[in-house]
Amino acid sequence: MGEDSMFDGSGSNINDLIEPGRVHRDVYTDPDLFELEMDRIFGQAWIYVGHDSQIPNTGDFITTEIGRQPVILIRHSDGNPKLLINRCSHRGAKVLNETTGNAKSLTCLYHGWSFGTDGTCLGVSMPEGCAKGFNKKDFGLSVAPRLGVYRGFIFASLAENGPTFDDFLGPMTANIDDLVDRAPDGEISLDAGVHRYIFRGNWKLQVENVLDSYHVPFSHASTVNKKGEQFSRREGDKGGAQVIDQKKQKTAEAWRGRRSYVVEFGHGWTSNTELKDKDRSSPAWNAYKEALSSKVGKNRMEEILKPEFHNTLIYPNTSIMGLNIHVRVIKPISVNLTEVNVYPVRLKGAPEEMNFGNIRLLNVTHSASSFVQTDDLEAFQRTQKGLQGKKNDWIDISRGLGEEQADPHYNATSESAMHEMAVRAQYSAWLNYMTMDR
Amino acid sequence: MGGSLFDTPDSPSLGGISSIDRNPFELFLYYEARLLDLRKFWNWKSLFTEDGAYWVPASANQKDPFSAASLFYDDAQLMTTRFERLEHPRIHVQSPQSRTAHMISNVVIEEADEKKGEFLISSSMTMTEYRQDIQRVFAGYQYHRLKRNNDSFLIRLKRVDLINCDSAFEAMALPI
Numbered sequence: 001m002g003e004d005s006m007f008d009g010s011g012s013n014i015n016d017l018i019e020p021g022r023v024h025r026d027v028y029t030d031p032d033l034f035e036l037e038m039d040r041i042f043g044q045a046w047i048y049v050g051h052d053s054q055i056p057n058t059g060d061f062i063t064t065e066i067g068r069q070p071v072i073l074i075r076h077s078d079g080n081p082k083l084l085i086n087r088c089s090h091r092g093a094k095v096l097n098e099t100t101g102n103a104k105s106l107t108c109l110y111h112g113w114s115f116g117t118d119g120t121c122l123g124v125s126m127p128e129g130c131a132k133g134f135n136k137k138d139f140g141l142s143v144a145p146r147l148g149v150y151r152g153f154i155f156a157s158l159a160e161n162g163p164t165f166d167d168f169l170g171p172m173t174a175n176i177d178d179l180v181d182r183a184p185d186g187e188i189s190l191d192a193g194v195h196r197y198i199f200r201g202n203w204k205l206q207v208e209n210v211l212d213s214y215h216v217p218f219s220h221a222s223t224v225n226k227k228g229e230q231f232s233r234r235e236g237d238k239g240g241a242q243v244i245d246q247k248k249q250k251t252a253e254a255w256r257g258r259r260s261y262v263v264e265f266g267h268g269w270t271s272n273t274e275l276k277d278k279d280r281s282s283p284a285w286n287a288y289k290e291a292l293s294s295k296v297g298k299n300r301m302e303e304i305l306k307p308e309f310h311n312t313l314i315y316p317n318t319s320i321m322g323l324n325i326h327v328r329v330i331k332p333i334s335v336n337l338t339e340v341n342v343y344p345v346r347l348k349g350a351p352e353e354m355n356f357g358n359i360r361l362l363n364v365t366h367s368a369s370s371f372v373q374t375d376d377l378e379a380f381q382r383t384q385k386g387l388q389g390k391k392n393d394w395i396d397i398s399r400g401l402g403e404e405q406a407d408p409h410y411n412a413t414s415e416s417a418m419h420e421m422a423v424r425a426q427y428s429a430w431l432n433y434m435t436m437d438r
Numbered sequence: 439m440g441g442s443l444f445d446t447p448d449s450p451s452l453g454g455i456s457s458i459d460r461n462p463f464e465l466f467l468y469y470e471a472r473l474l475d476l477r478k479f480w481n482w483k484s485l486f487t488e489d490g491a492y493w494v495p496a497s498a499n500q501k502d503p504f505s506a507a508s509l510f511y512d513d514a515q516l517m518t519t520r521f522e523r524l525e526h527p528r529i530h531v532q533s534p535q536s537r538t539a540h541m542i543s544n545v546v547i548e549e550a551d552e553k554k555g556e557f558l559i560s561s562s563m564t565m566t567e568y569r570q571d572i573q574r575v576f577a578g579y580q581y582h583r584l585k586r587n588n589d590s591f592l593i594r595l596k597r598v599d600l601i602n603c604d605s606a607f608e609a610m611a612l613p614i
Contacts, residue, residue, distance in 0.1 A: 193497055193506030196606035222526035231519045339606045344507050356504040364516055367496070368607035369509045371523050374531040377609040 021398030028202040034335035042067025048318040052152035053189040083144035083156040175312040184295040184349030195342040197368040201384035203332035213417035235357030236285030258417035266315030266429025272307040288354035454546035471540035479521040536569040555586030
């Protein structure tokens with residue numbers, strides 16, 4: 001932290017940044033606070049790091065980051081995934097440089113130290129030069145102390161202690177189930193490439209946006225046709241969501257009726273988007289329904305295909321979209337730079353033309369060149385610019401403050417998705433992480 | 439011409455097919471690029487066959503647009519949605535608008551089937567884009583699958599392989 005930092009790391013002044021219904025702009029713009037976030041949120045929380053399907057075989061790996069910490073997710077010879085810190089225990093170089101691959105052992109490019117797929121130090125080149133008492137056993141790659149897997153989704157925590165994985169994920173398993181159950185084989189694959197986009201703004205702008213239905217009629221006005229309908233985003237749909245009521249020249253009732261839900265740890269979701277499900281039909285969609293029905297039966301199929309969630313947030317870095325399906329990972333780079341990775345989902349056991357339908361529509365909704373995401377990126381960048389000045393220090397997130405309701409069905413707290421309860425819940429979780437005793 | 443519509447030539451041949459006049463192909467590619475620079479998107483769309491497509495892979499050596507994410511894979515319907523949006527007064531990512539300049543060179547006739555009137559043309563491209571104080575460059579190779587149409591051509595597939603196709607991009611509102 002800089003010498004003149006406002007934030008000495010004690011809880012008291014961080015507490016001052018979050019008030020009921022408003023957030024101080026420093027939360028988005030202060031580089032010292034960003035450093036604290038990397039330590040206290042990304043160094044502590046359960047962070048989604050990858051999917052089983054990305055590393056199917058022994059030695060398969062992907063490299064990624066937890067916050068800014070380079071890490072390796074690798075399949076060890078015992079069949080389990082391992083999360084290794086991608087930093088040579090000798091002089092600190094990144095050991096694996098490729099984004100994906102397969103390795104029997106990991107050799108650092110710099111001085112040739114080598115490591116096993118569980119991080120064990122296998123050998124040090126020219127060992128005769130090692131200092132007295134040097135023991136290679138002490139020089140393995142660091143390993144994430146805790147790993148949790150749910151239906152292929154792999155999370156890691158860099159903290160020895162803290163809430164268990166089960167406690168962290170809590171009822172969000174239902175949101176993962178909602179996606180994975182759509183695969184006739186009951187498994188998904190994230191092996192269909194990735195959309196990578198970047199924006200000049202703070203990472204939380206993207207996180208907040210995931211459960212924000214309020215922005216859609218305005219930010220995404222250009223995706224709505226003359227009938228007030230968004231373009232079709234799912235295979236077989238004849239049209240998209242009714243966003244605008246053109247006669248009344250205002251946001252459509254169906255859109256206003258959306259709900260948002262939050263649970264512990266900043267997680268939450270928005271309710272389903274109303275679409276004409278009965279009219280949904282195409283060769284790919286019909287073949288998919290047949291494939292699913294033949295595996296799970298007609299009744300279960302109808303249950304599975306009854307859309308329940310529009311978008312899900314597993315705070316702090318992951319979203320799962322139920323509308324046009326994908327998994328999205330948010331990666332902070334600096335206080336005003338963020339990368340986002342969007343993975344198309346392949347439903348195992350579904351006809352390839354159905355998977356292609358999903359891949360194709362994701363190109364136009366969430367890629368760097370899409371119809372939807374690009375206007376969000378513009379909004380994030382303009383927000384980051386707007387927050388540079390000190391004239392107005394507070395961001396308003398008060399819509400619906402005090403109108404939160406207990407929802408017994410989901411055992412969650414619910415409110416209109418046109419409100420800002422989900423953002424408030426995220427800041428409550430943020431404050432917990434940032435001020436937690438460790 | 440064998441193989442898939444999405445294939446690119448295996449290896450370069452010196453000069454490509456030299457028995458055919460390259461000039462009409464070059465002029466066609468310049469015209470196509472110029473339409474994009476001038477934001478004449480509907481005219482650009484009309485250069486494609488009815489079942490034509492525009493494809494920009496999101497990974498190097500991507501085989502087809504079906505099995506993996508692409509930056510663009512627009513058929514006629516998605517082009518229409520894209521261009522209606524580009525004309526919408528509230529497309530925020532184009533307020534202000536981008537300005538672009540394409541450069542097309544190294545044009546080679548890779549494959550020709552004169553009977554069918556079908557050709558595969560490769561070329562090198564750059565597109566420099568300027569918007570709101572930021573200038574960036576896209577560079578790569580493009581492959582046009584063309585079909586003769588009277589004294590000009592229609593595009594069955596335009597494939598653009600950006601050299602940085604798998605990098606993280608800031609928002610891209612315009613076709614490349």
